[in-house]
Amino acid sequence: MDFSTSVPNTPGIGSSISHNGNKVSSLNYHNDGQHLFVATEDNSKITLIDSIQTGKTKATFSCEREGVSVISATHNDYCVLSAGKKQNSIQYWSLYDNKIVRKFRGHTTNVHDISFCPTEDMFLSSSSDTSGSIRLWNLQQAGCMAKLDLPTDKIGSGGSSGQNTHAVFDASGMVFCAVAEMPKNEGHYINLYDARNYGGGAFSEWKITTQAIQDAMKIHRITNNPLSNDASSSLTINKVEFDSTGDRILCQSKEGVALIIDGYEGTIQRIFEPSKSLSTTSKGTVSCFTPDGKSVLMGNDIGTIDVYDIQSGSVVKQLTVDGEGNGNDKSDVGVTALACNPKYQQIASSSCANTCLWIW
Template identity: 40%
Template sequence: MDFSLPSAPAVGAVIPSRYEATSMCYHENGKRLFVAYEAGSLLQAIDCMSGSAAKPALKCEDERIHCLEATHHEECVLIAGKGSPTVPSNQRSAITYWSLYDNKILRKFRGHTDQITKISMNPADDTFLSSSKDRTVRLWSAQSAGSLAELKLPGDRTSKDPLAAFDCTGLVFAVTAKMAENQGQYLHLYDARNYGVGAFAELKIKRDDIEKALQSFVSVSPDQLATFSHADFTSLQFNTSGNKILAGTDRGMSFVMDGFEGTIQGVFVSTSQRPAVSCFSSDDKTIMVGNEDGSITCWDVETGSMVKRLDGHPDPVQCIASNPKFAQFASASTQTALWTW
């Protein structure tokens, strides 16, 4: 993906919606894009080849979809939502395995007792990870309802909700959680084939390291420095090479970290104070960051310099994702745009 080309990327298609998107992901074959809308409990499947909705948006009653993940089947997704306010909170936290082909729920995965924060599908098999505000991470198989394993955060060492994500091979997964007393973030790496023995790498991203990185990579005031260094992680993603990790925060800031040592290699600040909206390009060379004014800033991963600013959305960018197979990425607010080369 060459962002230096004057006319690339350009919007190839725009798919409108009544609601703001809350979650978005591509299928692994790159031909389908799935977009979820919390306000309407809707899910839309977009044909990335034609740039049009593959079928009318489907409604999952009362789910208020917050998390969305594609499975290996092109017509099936995993979703989690905030649930109906009329249902007790400990019953709203199931993960739904949904067939879009015939609009049927294939399975419910129950076990979490609070809102799901992330779902991550293993690219190698039918297992997936979920993390929750109940301070646990669970491993599941799409073929059975019960969880295969559960990791509980130690209350004396951590203060915030975990996030978990598989790398591009499915052989490694990462779990991150905030340290107690705002001291930084834990980043633990696990062997997916032997997770029972514990993490093979227990890394720490200390608050001092975050502050030093901020001072090195971006120009911030003392007040901004304190605000950003106390930010909570809200998203977690490996690049396709598996050697870097992108973490978004609730203060509109994203970090790029070494995937083996956890050292901060870049900091990217958006114009938004909402949770950061960012992703790697499929060739790992660029990070796209969505902004409050509807623009997208594109940053070179190695140099940290901005290579392009894209304007197109009339509203704040809510979601962004990179196509794993084709020269395309998608961004969404109330409109979903497909950017192509």
């Protein structure tokens, strides 16, 4: 994606799809780039958007009984995986005939991550189960293929509220990453697994300590350090993503900052924060890699999307959802979800008001 300063390469909003004030909790493109799936948690609905031909809604589907907060495309252009906060199951949903084909049960708390394998009919899920488990599934069977329980000395002290774990496949589908909290707020474990031999354990195990994050924040001149006032606190990771090459891992935190981790050495390459925010700790930030792996998009609570160049660490472009760029306090313009089209020059950003499709 070209974010140079010349006018022909400036992305602008090509279309806007209203969600009637319902907050978008999850966005996911199909791998062919033709469809965008949007989950609005407040009203338990999935919106299917024709992202290329019309830029408009094709259909809307309701899942009141299970709820919808997380959504993932599959290999089929009209089938998705979804999970909500009303049940602890995952739904394999055929939108073509609006039917739930299969339910995947096993988690004891709400599922907050679903990562579909790019090459096989497998997917990973993670939740706040007290065991800190991550599960691997096959679309063709209801029971999970594997349950990765991290050792008790490798999970935090979440108690009955559970553990903060996340898992995601890389673009090749051959490797997946699992992230879990270290005890006593000491940081995070990042483990890499061979998807064909996960039973043998992780082939790489890294520690991203709170002290290492603090040091990196000083090096990269983070102005709103969310850990500065409490030496015993640590970041809460709420999203993990590989870039297209597997060379880097993005760890977005609930506190607003995003870590870029070297995919081979497990070291912190960059730390990014939003350039503007209503909050001194930049809470509510969302981020994602661009398909070429050269940039990170970071949206904040005032509707600005910063485009960070990973190599230089600088902001090369700012996209403003409200079209004014003045930082107005509008509760409906804050960016709640971001995604890049894997095949076309297009960005999707969502708020409580709408989903915007940005085109060049």
